[in-house]
Amino acid sequence: MASTFQETLARLRETRVWKSIFRRGPALTNRTRSLAVFGNLFLHFLPVKVREKSLRVRATYYLGSISFLLFVVLAITGVLLMFYYHPAIPQAYRDMKDLQFVVSNGVFLRNLHRLAAQLMVLAVFVHMFHVFYRGGYKPPHEFNWVVGVVLLLFTLFLSYTGYLLPWDQLAFWAITVGTNIISAMPFLGKYVRFQLLGGNVVGENALLRFYVLHCVVLPLAAVFLIAIHFWRVQKDGGLTVRDEDGRKKD
Amino acid sequence: MTPTDKPESGGAKPKQPNGEVSRRDFLNEIAFSALGVAGVGSAVVTYRYLSPNVLFEPPTKFRAGSPELYPVNSVTFLPEQQVYVVRTSDGFYAVSAVCTHLGCVTQWKPDSDQIACPCHGSKFKPDGTKIEGPAPRPLPHFLITLTLDGELQVDKLENVKPSQVLKV
Numbered sequence: 001m002a003s004t005f006q007e008t009l010a011r012l013r014e015t016r017v018w019k020s021i022f023r024r025g026p027a028l029t030n031r032t033r034s035l036a037v038f039g040n041l042f043l044h045f046l047p048v049k050v051r052e053k054s055l056r057v058r059a060t061y062y063l064g065s066i067s068f069l070l071f072v073v074l075a076i077t078g079v080l081l082m083f084y085y086h087p088a089i090p091q092a093y094r095d096m097k098d099l100q101f102v103v104s105n106g107v108f109l110r111n112l113h114r115l116a117a118q119l120m121v122l123a124v125f126v127h128m129f130h131v132f133y134r135g136g137y138k139p140p141h142e143f144n145w146v147v148g149v150v151l152l153l154f155t156l157f158l159s160y161t162g163y164l165l166p167w168d169q170l171a172f173w174a175i176t177v178g179t180n181i182i183s184a185m186p187f188l189g190k191y192v193r194f195q196l197l198g199g200n201v202v203g204e205n206a207l208l209r210f211y212v213l214h215c216v217v218l219p220l221a222a223v224f225l226i227a228i229h230f231w232r233v234q235k236d237g238g239l240t241v242r243d244e245d246g247r248k249k250d
Numbered sequence: 251m252t253p254t255d256k257p258e259s260g261g262a263k264p265k266q267p268n269g270e271v272s273r274r275d276f277l278n279e280i281a282f283s284a285l286g287v288a289g290v291g292s293a294v295v296t297y298r299y300l301s302p303n304v305l306f307e308p309p310t311k312f313r314a315g316s317p318e319l320y321p322v323n324s325v326t327f328l329p330e331q332q333v334y335v336v337r338t339s340d341g342f343y344a345v346s347a348v349c350t351h352l353g354c355v356t357q358w359k360p361d362s363d364q365i366a367c368p369c370h371g372s373k374f375k376p377d378g379t380k381i382e383g384p385a386p387r388p389l390p391h392f393l394i395t396l397t398l399d400g401e402l403q404v405d406k407l408e409n410v411k412p413s414q415v416l417k418v
Contacts, residue, residue, distance in 0.1 A: 173369060176352070179353075195300055199302060199305045200307060201307055204306070205305075
């Protein structure tokens with residue numbers, strides 16, 4: 001079976017359609033393999049070669065990838081939840097209840113979204129600790145460390161803005177308390193709070209603003225930064241394994 | 251002059267012999283300044299756009315009905331306005347029901363004669379002074395007046411001293 005599959009794939013690679021999509025024929029040498037990775041929009045920010053040691057399975061294996069995988073899960077389940085959700089009062093709460101009790105598999109998707117969100121916060125934190133204790137913030141990785149810290153903040157913002165959307169008591173008071181903490185910021189606090197809530201109280205405007213931030217603004221910004229983050233991992237010389245390899249740090 | 255004599259002529263600034271600003275530099279500066287002004291302008295316009303001009307929120311100045319509705323030595327919670335109207339033997343005063351800690355709405359507990367916050371456990375006397383908890387300030391008092399037709403009116407934008415009491 002496997003050989004039949006590989007033969008079919010090899011024949012497919014010779015076709016004009018394949019060459020048109022991937023801009024080249026079969027990648028049989030290391031050079032053409034590298035070019036295939038570089039020439040592909042979806043792969044070009046990944047390293048062409050990875051050292052075997054950095055792929056060894058450990059307790060901290062692939063923490064960044066786990067964070068990204070959770071982000072993808074959240075994007076997919078989030079879009080699916082959007083099909084049933086109106087960011088309006090009191091419809092938002094009813095839609096959330098409908099998802100729980102009426103919509104087929106709604107409770108599954110909602111819980112998946114919520115649990116993945118909580119796991120992503122955890123994964124991002126553990127990823128950060130791992131990078132920190134391995135010295136991943138040292139040159140030439142300083143900039144990517146900063147991008148990572150901003151991504152941590154985006155993860156927390158996404159988590160916070162999503163918290164209001166069920167429009168239950170927990171959501172309402174959490175956002176009331178949270179935005180009052182924001183207003184403690186010197187000088188700018190009350191203006192930031194007013195802009196964030198679109199008013200002085202947590203109401204319709206606040207729900208709509210948090211919805212737009214949660215579903216459009218923050219995810220787009222996160223995708224943009226994630227792309228830079230991955231690209232820099234490759235450009236800065238791959239994953240940080242120097243200490244373990246017994247090589248000298250630069 | 252051949253290009254080899256002046257290799258920097260490709261994209262570099264042509265130097266003016268008498269130190270004057272060249273036409274290219276002048277136009278560049280004009281263009282980038284215009285871009286900067288447009289950028290700042292867009293930021294200001296967007297900020298103004300995002301600040302709502304009309305809010306559908308409970309009014310800050312409201313009528314609280316006739317004074318006879320409130321018995322002497324009573325604390326009445328007005329849930330829509332988030333204000334306590336307190337009547338003592340001296341007269342009326344209005345206290346905010348919003349906790350000064352992080353903005354939760356407090357509750358009047360008649361059994362213990364206290365105003366209590368459910369979020370983080372602050373407790374206040376009916377005159378707004380703090381008994382315990384994380385609240386940094388006492389609950390503020392609002393201006394309470396009588397309208398011409400004899401109704402109580404509270405203005406939540408006007409803070410008054412706790413000693414100020416409306417005698418009816």
